[in-house]
Amino acid sequence: MTLRTTQACEQCTLRELCLPLGLPENELWQLDEIVQQRRPIAKGAALFTMGSPFEHLYAVRTGALKIVLIGDDGTEQITGFALSGDLLGLDAIHDGTHPVSAVALESTSVCAVPYSHVDNLSGRLPTFRQHLMCVMSRGLAHDESLHALLGQRTAEQRLATFLITLSERHRARGLAADHFHLPMSRADIANHLGLTQETISRLLTQMRQQGVISLHTRDLKILAPETLRGTAGVTLDPAASSA
Amino acid sequence: MTLRTTQACEQCTLRELCLPLGLPENELWQLDEIVQQRRPIAKGAALFTMGSPFEHLYAVRTGALKIVLIGDDGTEQITGFALSGDLLGLDAIHDGTHPVSAVALESTSVCAVPYSHVDNLSGRLPTFRQHLMCVMSRGLAHDESLHALLGQRTAEQRLATFLITLSERHRARGLAADHFHLPMSRADIANHLGLTQETISRLLTQMRQQGVISLHTRDLKILAPETLRGTAGVTLDPAASSA
DNA sequence: CGAGCCTTTGATTATGGTCAAGCGCTGTGG
DNA sequence: CCACAGCGCTTGACCATAATCAAAGGCTCG
Numbered sequence: 001m002t003l004r005t006t007q008a009c010e011q012c013t014l015r016e017l018c019l020p021l022g023l024p025e026n027e028l029w030q031l032d033e034i035v036q037q038r039r040p041i042a043k044g045a046a047l048f049t050m051g052s053p054f055e056h057l058y059a060v061r062t063g064a065l066k067i068v069l070i071g072d073d074g075t076e077q078i079t080g081f082a083l084s085g086d087l088l089g090l091d092a093i094h095d096g097t098h099p100v101s102a103v104a105l106e107s108t109s110v111c112a113v114p115y116s117h118v119d120n121l122s123g124r125l126p127t128f129r130q131h132l133m134c135v136m137s138r139g140l141a142h143d144e145s146l147h148a149l150l151g152q153r154t155a156e157q158r159l160a161t162f163l164i165t166l167s168e169r170h171r172a173r174g175l176a177a178d179h180f181h182l183p184m185s186r187a188d189i190a191n192h193l194g195l196t197q198e199t200i201s202r203l204l205t206q207m208r209q210q211g212v213i214s215l216h217t218r219d220l221k222i223l224a225p226e227t228l229r230g231t232a233g234v235t236l237d238p239a240a241s242s243a
Numbered sequence: 244m245t246l247r248t249t250q251a252c253e254q255c256t257l258r259e260l261c262l263p264l265g266l267p268e269n270e271l272w273q274l275d276e277i278v279q280q281r282r283p284i285a286k287g288a289a290l291f292t293m294g295s296p297f298e299h300l301y302a303v304r305t306g307a308l309k310i311v312l313i314g315d316d317g318t319e320q321i322t323g324f325a326l327s328g329d330l331l332g333l334d335a336i337h338d339g340t341h342p343v344s345a346v347a348l349e350s351t352s353v354c355a356v357p358y359s360h361v362d363n364l365s366g367r368l369p370t371f372r373q374h375l376m377c378v379m380s381r382g383l384a385h386d387e388s389l390h391a392l393l394g395q396r397t398a399e400q401r402l403a404t405f406l407i408t409l410s411e412r413h414r415a416r417g418l419a420a421d422h423f424h425l426p427m428s429r430a431d432i433a434n435h436l437g438l439t440q441e442t443i444s445r446l447l448t449q450m451r452q453q454g455v456i457s458l459h460t461r462d463l464k465i466l467a468p469e470t471l472r473g474t475a476g477v478t479l480d481p482a483a484s485s486a
Numbered sequence: 487c488g489a490g491c492c493t494t495t496g497a498t499t500a501t502g503g504t505c506a507a508g509c510g511c512t513g514t515g516g
Numbered sequence: 517c518c519a520c521a522g523c524g525c526t527t528g529a530c531c532a533t534a535a536t537c538a539a540a541g542g543c544t545c546g
Binding site for chain 2: 067069071072073075077079090091092093094095099100119122123126129130133134135136137138139140141143144145146147148150151152191192193194233
């Protein structure tokens with residue numbers, strides 16, 4: 001299940017996004033030491049499920065996941081989408097149990113880091129500790145922006161903001177910001193934004209007709225980023241989606 | 244402006260909620276050493292404002308505040324309410340600037356802790372570091388529940404959940420869970436829940452008529468907690484409101 | 487090639503928003 | 517102590533946005 005590879009953080013293309021950020025060259029090996037690679041998670045399978053014991057932090061290497069919270073009555077809420085470089089599990093530290101599930105939207109590979117080792121490193125390497133605090137802090141700030149998005153914005157503004165945020169996250173990874181693949185379904189987007197599948201579909205059609213985007217199945221091109229930004233109305237911090 | 248008092252964490256009634264939690268007796272003085280008391284903040288005044296430089300973490304001693312995020316277009320979103328024992332400013336760590344404002348809802352006093360000292364303590368005292376991580380982690384988990392509340396619930400469910408959450412927070416502070424004062428206006432509640440003042444007013448009237456609550460001005464009694472819990476439908480983690 | 491899911495589109499409805507007016511605290515100054 | 521100003525709250529009438537219900541078309545994968 002868990003297999004070590006020769007893949008080192010030092011060579012990873014995600015160094016600048018992921019945990020290693022801020023660690024001096026000569027300390028990097030200490031992180032490498034404790035990072036475990038996992039075999040890919042199949043589309044639709046869970047990396048971890050709500051209620052399961054918390055042991056590892058995960059960093060997404062390739063692929064994408066949705067973070068899902070299931071309510072007492074069975075309703076699902078997608079609280080975020082994790083892309084490569086994102087860190088998962090930080091919300092589980094406080095009670096040793098995952099409060100959400102993480103489900104792969106496509107074949108996905110992750111690095112796993114035992115949390116006990118993370119805590120240990122935190123005590124020994126100030127820069128690592130500070131970086132970890134920054135990641136969590138950014139998560140909190142991001143959630144506040146999301147709250148504003150759901151609390152104050154129309155369906156159109158939410159969708160526009162969502163697309164821009166995705167675009168920015170691609171840019172941050174050195175990928176094309178104006179042409180990418182949507183790993184999630186319309187229903188997933190709708191759920192995340194507090195809307196319905198039908199509303200998302202109608203809005204996408206409308207944006208297509210207005211020439212703001214081009215979209216075939218899940219292949220998205222942003223044709224008029226400025227227009228999109230205009231309808232969004234607000235800027236949502238493009239940082240860490242979910243924790 | 245900043246005055247040290249003889250008030251020690253050791254004697255504080257909030258010890259079990261606040262930063263000292265988890266610190267062994269013989270380490271507590273190290274926290275006392277760096278905590279500063281501030282003169283009370285008047286109703287309507289800000290403890291800090293969005294965009295201002297981040298230097299201190301704050302712990303609410305008495306009173307209550309609303310945490311407000313102001314959008315590019317001037318719209319305000321109240322992302323949470325801070326009660327005694329709550330920690331403020333954790334969302335500012337990542338970029339050295341407060342992403343929100345904190346405005347007193349009534350005369351409020353706080354303890355201020357320079358963040359540089361917090362970081363320093365984190366490095367030296369593992370239990371302190373772990374507690375801090377727990378607080379942030381709980382904040383992240385709480386925000387996920389809030390997302391579900393805004394994304395999936397009706398106006399009535401949101402309000403019921405809000406009242407229950409407030410009630411639980413009072414209970415956690417050793418106060419009456421079924422009879423307390425609402426420090427915020429109807430408009431503030433509405434804004435926080437993504438609704439309007441009028442909707443909140445109508446729902447409160449309805450709950451009053453059904454004998455679920457009694458409410459005169461801002462004096463709230465929960466008469467039928469189980470009924471309220473029933474209409475809420477979901478349980479929202481009553482932990483740290485906002486960070 | 488077919489089953490099943492995802493997506494689109496249309497018709498209708500409902501929840502909560504908007505606009506508007508009046509009441510009632512609360513606190514201040516005469 | 518009372519009067520009045522101002523804000524907060526309530527209530528009503530009407531409206532709009534997005535949900536719901538329904539049906540059909542289009543990928544994807546076995």
